[in-house]
Structures are given as C-alpha cells and as structure tokens.
Amino acid sequence: ELSIVEGLGERKQALASGKIDGMATALDVQVSLAASEIPVQVVWLLDDSYGGDGILVKKGINSVKDLKGKQVAFEVGSTSHMLALQALKQGGLTEKDVQVVQMSAGDAGAAFAAGKVDAAVTWEPWLSKGAQANGKVLLTTKDLSGIIVDTVSFKEDVIKNRPKDVKAFVKAMGEAMTYWKEHEKEANEIMAKGLNIDVKEFEGTVTGLKFFSKEDNEKLFGTESAKGSIYQSTENAISFYKDQKLLKTEPKAEDVINPSFQ
Numbered sequence: 036e037l038s039i040v041e042g043l044g045e046r047k048q049a050l051a052s053g054k055i056d057g058m059a060t061a062l063d064v065q066v067s068l069a070a071s072e073i074p075v076q077v078v079w080l081l082d083d084s085y086g087g088d089g090i091l092v093k094k095g096i097n098s099v100k101d102l103k104g105k106q107v108a109f110e111v112g113s114t115s116h117m118l119a120l121q122a123l124k125q126g127g128l129t130e131k132d133v134q135v136v137q138m139s140a141g142d143a144g145a146a147f148a149a150g151k152v153d154a155a156v157t158w159e160p161w162l163s164k165g166a167q168a169n170g171k172v173l174l175t176t177k178d179l180s181g182i183i184v185d186t187v188s189f190k191e192d193v194i195k196n197r198p199k200d201v202k203a204f205v206k207a208m209g210e211a212m213t214y215w216k217e218h219e220k221e222a223n224e225i226m227a228k229g230l231n232i233d234v235k236e237f238e239g240t241v242t243g244l245k246f247f248s249k250e251d252n253e254k255l256f257g258t259e260s261a262k263g264s265i266y267q268s269t270e271n272a273i274s275f276y277k278d279q280k281l282l283k284t285e286p287k288a289e290d291v292i293n294p295s296f297q
Contacts, residue, residue: 037229038054038055040055041139041140041141042110042139043060043064043110043112043113043139046058046060047068047071047073050068050073050075050190051073056189056190056193057075057187057188057189057190057193058075058187058188059081059185059186059187060114060185060186060188061113061114061183061184061185061186062077062183062184062185062186062265062268062269062272063114063117063183063272063275063276064113064114065077065186065188065291066269066272066273066276066282066286066291067112067276067281067282068188069286069290069291070273070276070282070283070284070285070286071283072283072284073190074190074191074192074290075188075189075190075191075291076188076189076191076194076290076291076292076293077186077187077188077265077291077292077293078187078188078189078194078201078204078205078293078296079186079187079204079205079208079252079296080184080185080186080187080247080251080252080255080256080265081184081185081186081187081246081247082184082185082244082245082246082247083180083181083183083184083185083244083245083247084158084176084180084182084183084184084185084243084244085176085177085180085243085244085245086175086176086177086242086243087158087159087162087175087176087183087240087243087244088114088115088118088140088156088157088158088159088162088175088176088183088243089118089156089157089158089162089172089173089174089175089176090107090118090119090122090154090155090156090172090173090174090175091144091147091154091155091156091157091161091162091165091166091169091170091171091172091173092153092154092170092171092172092173093153093154093169093170094170094171096153096154096170096173098126098173099122099123099125099126099127099128099173099174100126100127100128102123102126102128102132102133102153102154103128103132103133104132104133104134105133105134105153105154106133106134106136106152106153106154107119107133107134107135107136107152107153107154107155107156108136108137108138108142108143108146108147108152108154108155108156108157109135109136109137109138109140109143109155109156109157110137110138110139110140110143111135111137112281113140114183115140115143115156115157116156117182117183117272117275117276118156118176118179118182118183119156120275120279121179121182121275122173122174122179125179133154136152140156140157140158140161141157141161143155143156143157143161144157144158144161144162144164144165145161147161147165147168147169147170148161148164148165148168148169149168149169150168150169154173158243159239159240159243160232160236160239160240162175162243163239175243176243181268184265184268185244187204187208188291189201189204194293198296201296202296205296205297208249209248209249209252212246212247212248212249213248213249215246216248223237223238223241252297253297256292256294256297257294258294259294263294265292266288266289266292267288269288269291269292270288273285273286273287273288
C-alpha cells in the first residue's frame with residue numbers, strides 16, 4: 036500500500052508513529068533516521084541521481100562563488116542540504132555565506148519558478164521548469180555524482196517480525212525492474228499514471244537517474260566477506276552529517292544496510 040508523503044518531516048513522523056512500515060528515500064536520509072533513533076534498514080537500492088537533482092539559480096549567477104549573500108532554498112537536514120553543502124564547499128563557501136530558506140525540494144523549485152528566491156536545490160521536473168521560467172541550472176548530480184542514492188528501507192521490527200513480506204517485496208522490485216527493461220513503453224505509462232504526470236514528463240525525469248536492477252543490487256550490497264560499495268556510500272553520508280553536527284548518535288553502516296534479502 037503506497038502512501039505519497041513529500042515533506043521529510045512528515046515522512047519521519049509517519050514512520051516513527053507506525054503509520055507506515057517503510058520508506059523510499061535517499062540513503063543519507065536513512066542514515067539520519069537511524070541517527071534519530073528510528074531504526075530502519077535498507078533492503079533495496081532504487082537508483083543513483085545522475086542529473087536528476089541540482090541547483091537552480093537566477094541569471095547573473097554564474098558560479099557557486101556568486102551565491103555568496105544570496106537566498107538559497109532547500110530542506111534543512113535532507114539530501115538537498117547535503118548536495119547544497121557539497122556544492123558550496125566546491126566554491127570555497129559554507130552555509131554561513133548564504134541565506135538559507137527552509138522548504139521542501141518541490142516547494143523550493145516552485146518558489147524559484149515564481150521568482151521568490153535567488154537559488155533552489157531541487158529535482159526534476161522542477162529543474163527544467165525553473166530553468167525555463169526564471170533562470171538556469173548551475174550544476175546537477177552529473178557534476179557531483181554518487182552523492183544521492185535512492186533506497187527503500189523498512190523499520191527493524193517489520194524486518195524482524197515479517198521477513199517473508201520483506202523478501203517478497205525485494206523479489207517484486209527485481210521482477211519490476213526486469214519487466215520495465217522488457218516492456219519499457221507500457222511500464223512508463225503505468226508509472227506516469229501512478230505519479231499523476233504525463234508520460235513525456237516521466238521520461239524526462241528518468242533520464243536524470245541510473246536505475247538499479249536485481250543484479251546491480253546484488254553487486255552493490257556485496258557479500259558478508261566482500262561488502263559492496265553501498266557501505267562506503269553510507270559511511271560517506273554518516274561522516275558528512277557528523278561534520279555538520281546534525282546527528283544525535285552516530286550509526287554504523289552495518290546497522291543501516293541489510294543485505295540478507297538479496
């Protein structure tokens with residue numbers, strides 16, 4: 036049963052209160068959940084952002100350095116925050132050098148398109164909409180790849196008490212990815228309908244992501260004796276949030292990643 040909840044705070048609340056059993060979100064958010072004492076474990080890797088997330092800026096802002104003193108909209112404590120900090124670091128700036136405007140990624144994109152902020156950290160389709168309406172894309176995850184990996188996690192008690200259901204979910208995801216490759220047009224129509232957008236808009240969004248198959252998941256999770264690269268990505272997210280002093284406790288990658296369903 037799918038529940039569409041965009042705001043990160045609302046999603047965390049729904050998870051903590053038991054209204055939902057699991058969540059599809061970026062890996063670093065899963066880390067922040069574990070650190071805020073909502074024990075979750077990642078069981079499936081969806082995709083790696085490759086141009087699907089980025090920073091919109093008004094015309095006249097030509098580099099990250101030009102963001103100094105400007106209003107930058109993003110959701111604090113989220114993946115967008117991590118992307119913003121990484122980008123600012125590349126330009127020799129810190130969060131203190133800009134005016135942070137707190138809002139969800141979708142709201143940030145809409146605010147930028149309406150001319151209310153100087154810059155916004157958001158995702159597609161807002162990157163394209165914002166660029167057409169009021170500016171340009173300064174950089175995307177094509178420039179900073181490997182930072183945003185989308186994942187699916189379930190709460191630890193769900194994994195413990197309903198392992199067959201979790202295993203069935205992972206199996207279904209593998210089969211869905213195979214079906215998509217074999218029946219792309221039909222699958223795109225199904226997914227566009229589910230997202231309540233037209234097929235062209237969906238296909239435009241897909242180009243900014245690298246989707247992971249069952250085989251990709253097996254490789255990225257690895258084995259007990261030879262752990263895959265997802266563990267290093269998790270460590271990177273832990274280190275990043277630790278440096279920003281955004282973690283209450285410091286989880287281990289092994290606490291967040293559960294390869295047993297592969």
